[in-house]
Amino acid sequence: MALTLIVVLIVLAVSIAAPELTRLRDYSWLKRWVGWLNERLGLNALWTHGSGLLLSVGLPCLGLLIVDALLGDALFGLLGVVISAVVLFYAWGPRDLDLDVSDLATATDDEARQRALRSLGASDTQTAGVDRVELVFAEALRRWFGVLFWFVLFGPVAALGFRLVQLLSDRSELMGELPYAQSLASRRLFEALAWLPAQLMALALALAANFDAVSKAWREHHASHGQGILHLDLSFLASTARACIEFDDVDEVETPAQPRELVAEQSLQLVWRILIVWLTVLALVVLVQLLG
Numbered sequence: 294m295a296l297t298l299i300v301v302l303i304v305l306a307v308s309i310a311a312p313e314l315t316r317l318r319d320y321s322w323l324k325r326w327v328g329w330l331n332e333r334l335g336l337n338a339l340w341t342h343g344s345g346l347l348l349s350v351g352l353p354c355l356g357l358l359i360v361d362a363l364l365g366d367a368l369f370g371l372l373g374v375v376i377s378a379v380v381l382f383y384a385w386g387p388r389d390l391d392l393d394v395s396d397l398a399t400a401t402d403d404e405a406r407q408r409a410l411r412s413l414g415a416s417d418t419q420t421a422g423v424d425r426v427e428l429v430f431a432e433a434l435r436r437w438f439g440v441l442f443w444f445v446l447f448g449p450v451a452a453l454g455f456r457l458v459q460l461l462s463d464r465s466e467l468m469g470e471l472p473y474a475q476s477l478a479s480r481r482l483f484e485a486l487a488w489l490p491a492q493l494m495a496l497a498l499a500l501a502a503n504f505d506a507v508s509k510a511w512r513e514h515h516a517s518h519g520q521g522i523l524h525l526d527l528s529f530l531a532s533t534a535r536a537c538i539e540f541d542d543v544d545e546v547e548t549p550a551q552p553r554e555l556v557a558e559q560s561l562q563l564v565w566r567i568l569i570v571w572l573t574v575l576a577l578v579v580l581v582q583l584l585g
Contacts, residue, residue, distance in 0.1 A: 295579045296374055297445055301572070304382045308389070318387035320460055326353070327461070327470040343478030349471070350457045350479075358450045380449035384440045384456040388412060390432055394561045397425075398554045406554070413557075414463075426538060427531035429560035434491055434530065435459055437568065442490040445575065458483050484525040494567050495533045501566035502537040510536035537563055 307314065327349050334340035340348065357380065365373030397409035414432050415423045439459065444452035461467050461476070462483040468476045499507035514532040515522065538559050 294575075294582055297377075298572075298575050298579050300374060300378045300381060301441065301444070301575070303378055304385060307382060308385060309391075312389045312392055314382075315386055315389050318383055318385070320387065320456075323457065323460060324467055324470060327467060331470050331472075341472040341474060343474045343481075345472065345475040346458070346461075346478055346482065349461065349475070350454060353457060354450050354454045357453055361449065377444075377449045381440070381444050381452055384444070384449075384452040386436050387456075388436070390429075390436050390564070391561065393432075394429060394557050398558050400554065424531065424535075425554070425557040426535045426560045427528070429557055429564065430494075430530050430534045431527075433561075433564040433567075434487055434494065434527070435463075437564075438490045438494055438571070439487050441571065442493065443486065455486055458486060481525070484527065487527060488525055491527045491530045493571070495530060497567040497570035498533055498537065498563060501570050502563060506536040507533045534560060534563055 330340065330345075330348055334345075334348075339345060361373065361376055365376060367373075393409065393412045397406065397413065400406035400409050410423060410428070413428050414435070415428055439455050440452045443455045458479055461471065461479040463480075468479075471479070495507060495511055499511075510533045511529055514529045515524075518524075518526065538556060
């Protein structure tokens with residue numbers, strides 16, 4: 294676990310110090326991979342079924358697992374640490390969340406604002422009135438916390454698997470290469486994989502910001518939607534975040550001060566608080582293991 298924490302801190306430091314390295318997180322090979330599978334397998338029952346994810350996602354993960362098993366112990370385990378750091382860095386993001394939020398906050402015209410919103414995951418039809426809080430927290434879950442959670446639990450293979458499932462679940466150019474059943478399965482699998490990290494994000498937000506406001510918003514969201522805690526609707530995360538942010542109703546008109554964009558920056562500050570809580574908990578676990 295100590296090595297896991299070291300790898301996470303290294304990747305965070307590199308991501309912050311050298312944001313230009315995000316260009317190395319190139320997933321164009323994934324489109325070529327699923328396109329190749331689609332051409333070769335066509336109407337094969339294994340490919341057209343949701344279980345086709347065992348091929349589109351499972352085979353790349355299996356390849357990484359084999360490489361890690363063969364080389365991970367080389368050089369007294371140092372190569373395994375390098376592999377973990379490289380894979381975590383590759384799975385992180387892929388875009389830089391801080392830069393995307395900064396671009397949104399400093400946008401001086403509507404075109405730049407819409408471009409920044411699309412970089413944060415908003416569709417062309419959403420850019421006019423998309424909820425900034427929901428957008429930032431959804432991207433934080435996709436880019437950071439889902440990857441971090443599965444990396445800490447199961448290592449680099451799990452981190453890569455989460456990223457590939459996420460990309461297949463919401464990238465239109467990738468979804469177009471998949472049979473409908475497999476595309477639907479990727480969305481359901483992403484929601485299942487993101488559910489626990491999202492719950493832990495809400496818990497960390499309660500500890501880092503306003504416990505009463507977050508817990509009340511969390512309960513009211515599930516009560517108003519008639520959903521139990523195990524429901525895979527992840528929108529509760531934005532509800533809890535919104536409870537921590539005080540801002541005027543600016544849904545109708547944006548002022549020159551761009552208050553809605555400032556809300557995005559406030560949301561990012563909360564996201565960083567959550568990340569600090571997660572890292573603190575991980576450090577405490579490492580300390581307990583060392584003292585034990």
